Amino acid sequence: MQRRDLLKLGVLSTLDAFTGARGLAQTVASAPPLPWFALANSMDQELNYAARVEGQMPHNLRGTLFRDGPGLFERAGWRKQHILDGDGMIRCYRIASDGVTFQNRFVRTTKYLDESKAGQYLYSTWASQLPGGPARNARPDFHGGQAGISVRWRNNQLYAFDESFQPYQLEPQSLLTRGVTLLGLPSGLTVYSAHPKEDPVSGAWIHFGTQYGPTLQIHLTEFDREGKLNWHRVLQAPRYVYVHDFFVTERYIVLHLHPAFMDVASWQAGQTSLLGCIQWRLEAGGLLLVVHRGGSENPIQIETEAVWMWHGVNAYERGGEIVADCVAYDNPSTFVGPEASWRAVMNDQQGVVGAPGAIRRFVIAPDQRRARMETLDTGSHEFPTINPAHALRQNRYGYFGLGTDDTGFWNAIVRMDMLGGRRQQFTFQPGQYCAEPIFAAGPDKADSLQDEGWLLVEVLDSRLQQNCLAVFRANRIEDGPIAKVWLTHTLPLSFHGCWVQAE
Template sequence: MLSRRHLLLGGGLAAAGLARAGAAQPLPDAPYTGPFGTVPELQPLRGWLEGQDRLAEGLRVQGRIPAGLRGTLYRNGPGLFERGGQRYAHWFDGDGLLQAWRFGPQGVSHQARFVRTRKFELEQDAGEFLLPAFGTALRAKRPLRASDDVNTANTSVMLQGGKLYALWEGGSAYELDPDSLHTLGPKAWAPELKGMPFSAHPKRELQGPHAGTLWNFGTFMGKLALYQIGADGQLQRSAVLDLPGAPMVHDFAVTEHFIVFLLPPLALDREALKAGRSFVGAMRWQEGGANRVVVIDKADLSIKAQLEMPAELLFHIGNAWDDGQGVIRLDYVHTDHQRFLSGEFNRMLQGQASPELAASHPRLLQIDLIRRRVDIERRSEQVEFPQVDPRVVARRNRYVYYPEARAATWGHGALLSLDLARGLTERFDFGPGVMVEEQLLVPKPGTRREGQGWLVGTGFDSRRQKTFCTIFDAEAISAGPLATVWLPYWAPLGFHGHFAQTA
């Protein structure tokens, strides 16, 4: 096992923070010092400047919340972007804000608390940025000892073994109290794994021999850490494999027999890091390269196969399954690497302009391990944040659910269901001025068939300047929401969530 010190000294964020000052001309990853703009749909990206927690009870409900929908929608995302007159350049850099929408017999409440990471507490006391960030070129003003020193815990959230965790890309999961949302501290799954990266996209199986098992990974310095965690929240197995040439791996997939990674041809320009660029600013797309498909056998956590496919950047995978005969089927969302790496994406965090979304479309992948062949079906819908019924994770699924962009303005303003078996779609368009976030399928109690559930997710109405949460019948999306719950304020836009059902 590599020492935790190597996680820091290997480069990336820490190297950027220890580098000398950058170029004289402003770069897309330089901190922003101008005023925040007035574009209505971008106001939640202002963030909560004061860094305070919030609670709202007895929320207003339009329609009727289904009687069987009980539990908590946990959401995580960047919530604080500005300190000491400087703003982060990149959306991914803000400090993690955990939200809890609680659905109970007495109504709906909303609670939000910042994750009190070491970074958050240091910078909160100082009133300024002290540490480097993923997409903003900042010099470290405090010693960097490990990757958790820059952990923002801002990307996703999971509940396993009764414990709640805020997740990031490059460091430990942070444990929080599921009721109060108070931060308890970083989680070490085993002494030798303390401080190891634990990604923001764990996969939980609810069927088969691994029912209740949660799988996850972390990448660092050309290595891949794998985790298998039981339903009780205890680590069952772990492994560290060689995986060179993978500076950014955001998501992965599991099937009944395999773990699958799709690695785009990205490289890290260490000279750019030394010159003061951020981690994103130092990423370079390898023209003429290919995506690597890495397939790992669950039985012994060894690499079973490595194949190639056309080069595409991707962040999110919906689901994967295998037929037991060496064929894997997987869906993901392709994104435009040029838009992401150019810095144009950063304009939205200034609130000055509403850029068009980078092209992001569904891809349906078939991996034949026997014939060593990869086939891709491309679709044209403009989507992101794919979700499936949690009961079919790692098993054959028919439906994938997405927020969808329908108008020319920035953001996803519709909800889309894609039927993989028939190639058909069903959607609901919220209309102009509305931005829809990730939508989770919550199974209806007592049901077993895929899709029998509610889609629960959040959004922002720029005309009202308020955040809302909607509940749809997943089998009748076009009929519109069964209920809409309104906050009396807007909340910062987030990334990913988890719905914890209660009886």
């Protein structure tokens, strides 16, 4: 569904003083869209077809790129009020010797099935409440979440993750939803978030998740290579804040508790959405929790500067220190707030683009209980990735989306030398916007520190009203794409993905 066919929205509910707690909105007549508005278009069809390839695909790039993100924003004349609130949709690109096939399918969550049957929204979501005020939104029930943030491949199984819920298992070839999975653990033992970490050496799979209640509980869970539980631990968080990602090294887990405090009582009373109850308190500063993997010692608490961290890059140990790289902002106003660009795009408006997403580094000395923060690059970055072969250990390169305009979205990609500081950049043409870059290693050089492989980037071309998958040489991105896989339609913004090399 193209934005020119959608309708502009009128806001029905009141705004929180900072974060803007809005409900669903009804539709009224629309003006012609600005280019990046197509990032918030619904994709209401499920397709499976051979895509057109422009250029020459690398002969040894064979496998599947899976991506996850929101796919559906409207039901029965009502539209979600934040780009995070769409129902989860998996899209994949299967790259073979005879061409590339595109496929997409919605995750059949409990929410998606119930609302599809009813033909209307039944549940509030992360940033959008139901019409009807507190009486209808009190004690919100997400019914297992939307499974719309990340997709992960593990032991030949495919999983879709949301925040603070159990993942959904998918059939890798058909993308059919097998259902909620507990990953082999007893019901109620743990919860998960959308950013598990995998140790490429030991094969361990490490998760964290947040559980909202009278106190904020942080669950840490680790599985071994075969999927058996290594250990599980619950921490009582020293502050009630929103946490999206975390760091893992060979011996440590590091949680960054930025001062994004949550007034959960107002959310549970139906007075605001979960996003709307976030309050940024700069004066409180940041707090790092350093936890020994598998240990029972009390976490080490280290005060640090106040920055909003949505996504980490990687972390590793260097001597007696922990180096933790991330994208961090002086405040979260691009994403939360009544005028935030990620909210405004849902209403055909240009919103506020706040503090840039700088590439920053925490250097943590656990034994001395101190940390310092360094800024590696001040540009407007997001969605960092690395070659997964270097996870939890020192990596040479990081890959980022970069915004060079005032839209709050990304129109360039960057390859950053995290050790030497040199950066390479490719900027797309006007009206083109990109998502998270995914590294695909050459089959015989997966662990090369020089990252000899390819970068796979989903791109919206708003002029053509089509998406493509752009393929770059990872070590020469400034040369531009060596191939493009063209779709016949646009896709909404996707968040996170993974590459699965063909055997």
